[in-house]
Amino acid sequence: MKNLLSSLRVKEGEVYEANYDRKPRWYRRLVDAGVEENGIMPIPLEQRISTRYSNLFTVFFTCLLCLLPIPTGMLATLGMGLSLRDASLIILFFALLTSIPPAFMGIGGMETGLRQLIQARYSFGLYFVMVPLLLNAATLTGFSLLSAVVGGQTLSSLNTDKVNVDVGIVIICLVAFAVSLLGFNALHLWERWAWIPNLISIVIAVGCGGSHLHLQGEARPATPSQVLTFGCLIAGYCITFGGTVSDYSIYHKPHRVSRIRVFLYIYSGLLFPSVPLLILGAAIGGAVPNVPSWEQAYHATGVGGVMSEMLAPAGGFGRFVLVVLALSVIGNIAISMYSVALNLQMLLPFFAKVHRFLFILATMAIMIPMAIRAAEAWEESLTNFLAVIGYWAGCFDAVLIVELLVFRRMDYSTYDHGIWNVGEKLPSGLAAIGASLVSLALVVPGMAAPWYTGLIAKTTGDIGFEMAFVVTAISYMPFRWLEIRWRGHL
Template sequence: MADQTGAPLSKATSSAASDPKMKQPVDSQQVQVKTEPQTGEVVDIEAGFLTKTRIWIQKVGAEESGIERIPEDARIKQSPWSLFLVFFSANCCTATLALGYLGPAAFGLGWWDSFLCILFFNLLGSLFPAAVARFGNRTGLRTMAVPRYSFGWWPTKVLAVLNIITQIGWGIVNDLSGTSILYDVGDGKLPSAVCVVIIGLIAIIVAALGYKYIHIYERYSWIFMCICFAILAGFGAKEFVNLPMGTGQTELSAVLGFGTVIFGFEIAWVPIAADYNAYMEEHTSDWAVFGCAYGGLFVGQFFIEILGAAVGTLILSPDVRFQEAYDRAGMGGLMGAIFAGHGDGVRGLGKLVEAILSLSTAAVIVCGIYSIGLSAQLISEKALRVPRIIWSLLGGTIFLVCAIAGRDHLEAVMTNFLNMCAYYLTPFTTVILVEHFVWHRGWDYNLEAWNDRNQLPFGIAASISAIIGTVIALMCMSQTWWIGPIALAIGGSEAGTDISWMLALGVTTVLYIPLRYWELRKWGR
């Protein structure tokens, strides 16, 4: 039997293992065979490898299931509270701290306007991944299988590839953000490549083991991080600067720009939001699941981001040591400077705090690497036959190699690239939720059709709406690499005003509803 963390029951073997279609090759051209010289017997090499892999998975106690739907008889009494802990713990990290830090440091906001942006944009942004999280227990499907009911068979494969790229990218950025702090703790004596590997290996191992171990890890990791963040806040309180709130068009532009970053950080959870309650009992209260997911997302991001905003105010402190620390080591330097000037004992405590916080990003990297394995299985029938753990390990290896290779130059580039990639997520999320609330409010999905292209929509309505919504978002965006003409025309600053997610949400909704009615009328699916 499984415990409350979400481990599969012993009887819950992988659907791929029990479904003959998943075990047998689709046609003879797909079979790799060899002939035993002594007996003349033809042996299916692929089947033998997969069987040995599954035996190994069972031996190490890793999760066997992948993207396949989790049937009702394999569900467990998983508490919705575990979902709160997953999202809270994953957000209780220095990557979230760095987001809040952008308010004063990048957008020039004061303390109170940064605080209000963090409050209200997180209240709004948390709604979307929390709503999507309900699909996990209600359908038994992982997040990236759900779009098949709106985008259909082929477009969902494209979305799965985009999600793999995005999760690897964010894994790199999060690893490097933790690495920069760990490197600073070692005063440059600990090679940065070693720092990358330490954080990355923790995440890869936990992600590869799967559902049960992710819940165990996230259940406890937040405790140490919260203690360290509290120590950081305590020592920094007297140093933080109450920067004044701005006014006028420039202030409005800065607020909307910072708000877009916060909203994008929240909605980036949508493609993996339903992956961590797929084993939960189907009829667990919708409100309990939504409330726990919403609470974990909001609380985790709100409190850490406002601490990040407070740390960001130090760049305008009258004490020159903070500016010097910032010029030397960015946010990590500011964190170290908070503990300086209090004696060797406090500085030693500060280094311990920084070391622990540098490892905090493993909690969010775990979620991304785990979901890479699930998305990879959506790409083809062959990919579905390969166990999730193999794809997670492969994705984790790619992420780690890229992080090591680009540790000195890649972080800024990847951050800008991923911020741009995030603009497709608002239309993507809008389509999924509109499809649900307009046509499937009673959870009347044909769950047997999730892997049958002949019963799924063609995805014309979803694809057209999402593409146009994304184009509108790009025209309204304001990022380092690209400033859209609409954003520039609004003005407010040299970089214009970013209103991308608002227009993308509205345009996608207006387009999708009539197009989907047309699609249903024409083909009935």
């Protein structure tokens, strides 16, 4: 027992060391096969050796080149009554804007060698970081279960008598589990190539069923309230990557590539698949009420049923393409489960020495029944989820960006590896939490979720995300300045 406890102890300032030669042969074989050894410990500069920077594009491009954006876009026309033109403009503008914070934050993984929520400790402190940590884990689990529902619905639409949605969800989750288990290199390898069949299958589906997409219902011009409310959903879709983006760049070598290039890789990886597929979803949503077979399929098996109807003219080949479409969500679930496992490793000090396998297994065990439950009220689940996550992510991104720009003056060397798990040397976190709480004074009356609409939002529409980001950023500056004066250090 004493030896076990000793092996789980993490020393203050301990960084990752690849003690490859000291490990058993079976362990070395796993590492040689591509299984990632490290969890949340900082990666020293000499071990950040990857120069394949284009992976930072493909990991997000493939993650989002799947079915998940389609039902999100459908909410605009099918759920909120927007026209396709108005929905497309809202998607484009808000995606262009809200993809900037996570793309900027992703540079920090390469420059610091720190996971995203470990970087957050340098603002939120060792203890208060638990708040965004748990919120981020819940968000990633939510995205995973929504992806699992879409994939499960699509598999089920092949034969609803033999494969129900629940079975489809389990199949999708098990495959994603295997990919996420292997770790960083395996994820980048999967995401580097999996976009090809995903893209081909989406193009075929649009080619087969696109003749019905012009059958859009009449819609009144969008009101400011509708614009801001749907824009908040798009913000929740894009900006939440700020909680994970550095997890996928910590092994990349800095100083060999410009920060602008890294930013553009991540930004385009988020933007290029999202905008076209969200707009495609809006087009499908607008056509569903006017195409009887699509409407019937949507009520039976959701977006998977609609995709099945779109591919029906292709016969047996269309059914094969439908399977590929269902599997397209694996890349999205895999990176989410990977980051959730990392988040769980940060909950308690000794968890850093517990392998990600156990946390991924626990996440999957929780996610499968939750996804099955979410599938029973699909549209409501999606709307509630996207409406809420943008608020906390706005606070989180604002704190980390202001910390880097204002107080650390873009000097990544101030993220000292020697204090990453030393509570008394890290910030107290009072400034970050205080600024986030101050923003709630305007977030709550400015939010418009299906279960609650604030007094301000009744007039303006949902402005909760904007208030969260702007008010937190403004409040954090004086709070953090006072914290630095009080503590005597960053």
